[in-house]
Amino acid sequence: MAEIQVTLPDGSRKSLPAGATGAELARAIGPGLAKAALAIRVNGEVRDLSRALPDGATVSILTDKDPQALDVLRHSSAHVLATAVRQLFPHAKIGFGPPIEDGFYYDFEVPTPFTPEDLEKIEARMREVAAADYPFVREEVDREEAKRRFRDDPLKLERIDDLGPDETISVYTDGPFVDLCRGPHVGSTGRIKHVKLLHAAGAYWRGDERRQMLQRIYGTAWFSKEDLEAYLHRLEEAKKRDHRVLGKQLDLFSIQEDVGPGLIFWHPKGAMLNFQLRRFIEDVILERGYSLVYTPHLTREQLFIRSGHIPLYADNQFPPMSAGEGEAEDVRYRVKPMNCPMHILVYASQQRSYRDLPIRLAEIANVYRNERSGTLHGMLRVRGLSMDDAHVFLREDQIEQEIFHLLDIVDLVLGKTFGLTYRLDLATRPADKLGTDAMWDVAERGLEQALKRRGIPFRLDAGGGAFYGPKIDVKFSDAIGREWQGATIQLDFQLPERFALEYTGADNKPHRPVMIHRAIYGTLERFAGFLIEHFAGAFPLWLSPEQVRVLPIADAQLEAARKTGETLRAAGLRVWVDDRSETLNYKIRDAETHKVPYMAVVGQREADAGTVAVRARGEGKKQVVLPLADFVGKLQDEVRTRALTSLL
Ligand SMILES: [Zn+2]
Numbered sequence: 001m002a003e004i005q006v007t008l009p010d011g012s013r014k015s016l017p018a019g020a021t022g023a024e025l026a027r028a029i030g031p032g033l034a035k036a037a038l039a040i041r042v043n044g045e046v047r048d049l050s051r052a053l054p055d056g057a058t059v060s061i062l063t064d065k066d067p068q069a070l071d072v073l074r075h076s077s078a079h080v081l082a083t084a085v086r087q088l089f090p091h092a093k094i095g096f097g098p099p100i101e102d103g104f105y106y107d108f109e110v111p112t113p114f115t116p117e118d119l120e121k122i123e124a125r126m127r128e129v130a131a132a133d134y135p136f137v138r139e140e141v142d143r144e145e146a147k148r149r150f151r152d153d154p155l156k157l158e159r160i161d162d163l164g165p166d167e168t169i170s171v172y173t174d175g176p177f178v179d180l181c182r183g184p185h186v187g188s189t190g191r192i193k194h195v196k197l198l199h200a201a202g203a204y205w206r207g208d209e210r211r212q213m214l215q216r217i218y219g220t221a222w223f224s225k226e227d228l229e230a231y232l233h234r235l236e237e238a239k240k241r242d243h244r245v246l247g248k249q250l251d252l253f254s255i256q257e258d259v260g261p262g263l264i265f266w267h268p269k270g271a272m273l274n275f276q277l278r279r280f281i282e283d284v285i286l287e288r289g290y291s292l293v294y295t296p297h298l299t300r301e302q303l304f305i306r307s308g309h310i311p312l313y314a315d316n317q318f319p320p321m322s323a324g325e326g327e328a329e330d331v332r333y334r335v336k337p338m339n340c341p342m343h344i345l346v347y348a349s350q351q352r353s354y355r356d357l358p359i360r361l362a363e364i365a366n367v368y369r370n371e372r373s374g375t376l377h378g379m380l381r382v383r384g385l386s387m388d389d390a391h392v393f394l395r396e397d398q399i400e401q402e403i404f405h406l407l408d409i410v411d412l413v414l415g416k417t418f419g420l421t422y423r424l425d426l427a428t429r430p431a432d433k434l435g436t437d438a439m440w441d442v443a444e445r446g447l448e449q450a451l452k453r454r455g456i457p458f459r460l461d462a463g464g465g466a467f468y469g470p471k472i473d474v475k476f477s478d479a480i481g482r483e484w485q486g487a488t489i490q491l492d493f494q495l496p497e498r499f500a501l502e503y504t505g506a507d508n509k510p511h512r513p514v515m516i517h518r519a520i521y522g523t524l525e526r527f528a529g530f531l532i533e534h535f536a537g538a539f540p541l542w543l544s545p546e547q548v549r550v551l552p553i554a555d556a557q558l559e560a561a562r563k564t565g566e567t568l569r570a571a572g573l574r575v576w577v578d579d580r581s582e583t584l585n586y587k588i589r590d591a592e593t594h595k596v597p598y599m600a601v602v603g604q605r606e607a608d609a610g611t612v613a614v615r616a617r618g619e620g621k622k623q624v625v626l627p628l629a630d631f632v633g634k635l636q637d638e639v640r641t642r643a644l645t646s647l648l
């Protein structure tokens, strides 16, 4: 009998009878592994255990320890969900059902949306499907057979028509349910033990608002009860921190139907947060060789045609508007979706010498992007963005130094000031790019070398770059372990070329500068949204819209309380004296609800002695009596050092 050989992760080889499957390999290695095996990686591709192994392959068996195993489990859970839905709602048409971060979903075409009671019934049925332990059976079929099997599922038929002529069409069956699917899957439905349906929401077929609305059911699945519970707890935490809820409760911002979706109104308290963030970053960069500029929000469309944003970026731009009074009729205007060409025009407005470089132009500017309304989300995904944008024009030999300079700013702002742990991704050329591969080689190598020479670990995000150049993306984690996209540093050889930018070199000849686009916060909207959720609305003192609330115990101390307020205000602190005729307890509760960092209670004893009884946020009833001057000094220190916790 013929044999095949496979290479195991430790480099050893194993001989098996021809036609042996992944499951048989696992059994040959040991009964423990056979039990734990979920799928197998064959030459880097994750496959079902039931498939025959090719001769000469490098293989590794996936158990629940493998990071990719959760995706397989969740994709299989999506099939179990569809199995249950089809049993309970036999006329439901099926769309897509992929794994996603932390879970999975499946889209169904049904006449009415699913109710919470429906979800409970479906989840109960899923448990029955899991208990039945149906094997996931893979078959390869030809196009005709695929169409025959899915003749009652128009969405699947549409999908089959999209498949290329050479694509292998596979179908998976678990018990009564058949799906058009690439796989891979776990061995059987019995593997799915810790699963929970979360909610249902409308979703357009293929994300296209011109197509029909489907009902998407979201769920999550884990390998252990503990993991599932920890995740559900994290979701609860996230709900409590939702910036849309806190934004309303703390009166930070709103979105108004009269004005439109994705456009943020910063209320006085949110505006203070915005102002402090701006002031901080502007101070940081002005100390580091940047210049501020302010540029128009409207431009002749020609500018974005020259930059290449039209047509490459046109889908994200608002449509053009007609020209201003006195201009030719065919001139059209656009609201700007980004600042790059504007800053380029500032650079190009005069002769530049090699000695002037790098030139760093910064602008916290409002730009407008026509994001799909379905993707908008509070402050996190908006149409009006306040970017903390900057463009650096530099010589090629300055790239590495400038990347170091930028990474220092990133570390100062995100790491040292906000106390965030972050990591870096190096994103390289995408399919639809401008410029030659040779240019991209230089740009990608420039970023990679800078990161390596700095000894900073990074991950490669192949194909994730912007159309004009590769980039370093900074991702950071919040208080409950979710990852956010933050700062970005993008190298660009294209725009200087398109705008024929020059500087005079030491050789007295014209040279072309390189350009770096960079943002540290990203946008103020998104970063503020992040901060609200990260701090759960309890901002550090320097960012808090209201820093101290002064509470007189009774009307007799009103005058003393007002004087205390004046002293604090004169010291540069943001204070409100709560002189409402409410009880002290009511006022304390109100200050707690608004997450004010400090309460300064003024009773007769304090009024007479020139002291305040201080309550710090989160410290409950604990009260410290301090001379007013000491209190002021401590708060000033806490603001100046941008401390993340109370210095009291
Ligand atoms: Zn599938």
Ligand SMILES: [Zn+2]
Pocket (backbone or CB within 6 Å): 338, 339, 340, 391, 517, 518
């Ligand atoms: Zn730019």
